[in-house]
Amino acid sequence: xxxxxxxxxxxxxxxxxxxxxxxxxxxxxxxxxxxxxxxxxxxxxxxxxxxxxxxxxxxxxxxxxxxxxxxxxxxxxxxxxxxxxxxxxxxxxxxxxxxxxxxxxxxxxxxxxxxxxxxxxxxxxxxxxxxxxxxxxxxxxxxxxxxxxxxxxxxxxxxxxxxxxxxxxxxxxxxxxxxxxxxxxxxxxxxxxxxxxxxxxxxxxxxxxxxxxxxxxxxxxxxxxxxxxxxxxxxxxxxxxxxxxxxxxxxxxxxxxxxxxxxxxxxxxxxxxxxxxxxxxxxxxxxxxxxxxxxxxxxxxxxxxxxxxxxxxxxxxxxxxxxxxxxxxxxxxxxxxxxxxxxxxxxxxxxxxxxxxxxxxxxxxxxxxxxxxxxxxxxxxxxxxxxxxxxxxxxxxxxxxxxxxxxxxxxxxxxx
Numbered sequence: 001x002x003x004x005x006x007x008x009x010x011x012x013x014x015x016x017x018x019x020x021x022x023x024x025x026x027x028x029x030x031x032x033x034x035x036x037x038x039x040x041x042x043x044x045x046x047x048x049x050x051x052x053x054x055x056x057x058x059x060x061x062x063x064x065x066x067x068x069x070x071x072x073x074x075x076x077x078x079x080x081x082x083x084x085x086x087x088x089x090x091x092x093x094x095x096x097x098x099x100x101x102x103x104x105x106x107x108x109x110x111x112x113x114x115x116x117x118x119x120x121x122x123x124x125x126x127x128x129x130x131x132x133x134x135x136x137x138x139x140x141x142x143x144x145x146x147x148x149x150x151x152x153x154x155x156x157x158x159x160x161x162x163x164x165x166x167x168x169x170x171x172x173x174x175x176x177x178x179x180x181x182x183x184x185x186x187x188x189x190x191x192x193x194x195x196x197x198x199x200x201x202x203x204x205x206x207x208x209x210x211x212x213x214x215x216x217x218x219x220x221x222x223x224x225x226x227x228x229x230x231x232x233x234x235x236x237x238x239x240x241x242x243x244x245x246x247x248x249x250x251x252x253x254x255x256x257x258x259x260x261x262x263x264x265x266x267x268x269x270x271x272x273x274x275x276x277x278x279x280x281x282x283x284x285x286x287x288x289x290x291x292x293x294x295x296x297x298x299x300x301x302x303x304x305x306x307x308x309x310x311x312x313x314x315x316x317x318x319x320x321x322x323x324x325x326x327x328x329x330x331x332x333x334x335x336x337x338x339x340x341x342x343x344x345x346x347x348x349x350x351x352x353x354x355x356x357x358x359x360x361x362x363x364x365x366x367x368x369x370x371x372x373x374x375x376x377x378x379x380x381x382x383x384x385x386x387x388x389x390x391x392x393x394x395x396x397x398x399x400x401x402x403x404x405x406x407x408x409x410x411x412x413x414x415x416x
Contacts, residue, residue: 007176037130048319051090057190125156134163163193207326219305238315240276245369337361337376
């Protein structure tokens with residue numbers, strides 16, 4: 001038996017023990033009630049991409065309990081290291097009334113003040129949920145899940161806790177677990193919390209992203225103002241990412257943009273937040289008549305409506321990539337080697353994820369590159385990205401050599 005096989009068996013045993021302990025905590029701290037729930041509380045921290053991956057789970061939850069009142073409890077991030085980097089939560093913006101009846105939003109950093117915690121507790125106790133769901137992240141560590149269980153109990157949740165059991169963990173032997181296929185995609189992980197761990201996500205996965213009304217009107221105004229009349233395909237570029245070690249170099253985006261414009265009769269729009277406006281200006285200054293900077297000018301729903309009018313998205317691993325995939329746009333997404341492939345790729349059959357393999361891949365360093373070189377993201381060549389783009393922009397396209405189109409939901413690795 002190989003060493004990785006032994007490590008995987010050890011990981012499975014450890015995970016079973018962890019799940020058993022969490023089940024014991026849940027049985028002691030939360031009553032089991034069999035009647036259909038009237039009030040359901042869902043806890044999900046929600047940076048933009050995180051929450052887009054949870055949309056199918058919320059859609060499935062609404063299908064299962066159409067008569068229940070569903071309340072989302074959300075924060076931009078529960079990780080204290082990034083409290084100042086994530087000011088907004090995707091859940092507060094993207095959770096439409098067809099999914100949830102109310103959003104209770106909080107900043108995790110504020111809960112260090114007793115008055116803020118008690119205020120949140122009063123709101124949750126007044127809700128008196130009959131059922132509560134954790135929508136976990138794939139491989140979420142044991143201590144994270146335990147903290148969330150304790151957090152809900154301290155907020156006054158007393159009944160029917162679901163979604164805390166996992167099939168894998170980012171603790172010990174995580175590489176062995178990955179090699180044995182133990183880490184589901186983030187979309188699947190959230191769905192399993194609602195349906196049970198035996199549920200396999202299929203083609204019926206739905207991303208309920210509603211842009212009707214104001215968002216579509218704003219996108220139509222922008223399209224008209226820029227003279228985008230539908231005769232020229234539009235490519236969306238997203239050069240930003242919250243963390244520097246997940247950003248493909250700007251000079252590469254400049255070269256890619258130049259070559260796209262030379263080879264195809266396309267127009268380019270740059271999307272992103274206000275923090276990406278300067279990056280967008282640099283790209284737009286190269287060819288102002290064909291490259292348009294929309295970064296920082298649209299809300300999330302408006303950005304989704306803009307993306308729905310595009311033929312292709314090209315960008316870094318970020319919330320924008322997940323938003324594009326949820327809007328039904330083919331995606332070429334540039335991934336660092338920080339995490340395992342198959343966890344965070346934009347969901348869908350028409351998406352390509354490009355990676356460059358390095359010896360230090362799978363470092364799981366969230367905030368920075370441990371080596372300082374960022375070789376994994378810098379190693380993706382402009383030619384590889386252009387080849388992937390050609391496969392979508394050329395009529396009757398087929399995947400070029402070295403690029404694999406994603407199977408449904410898996411996200412193609414596209415590594416070299």
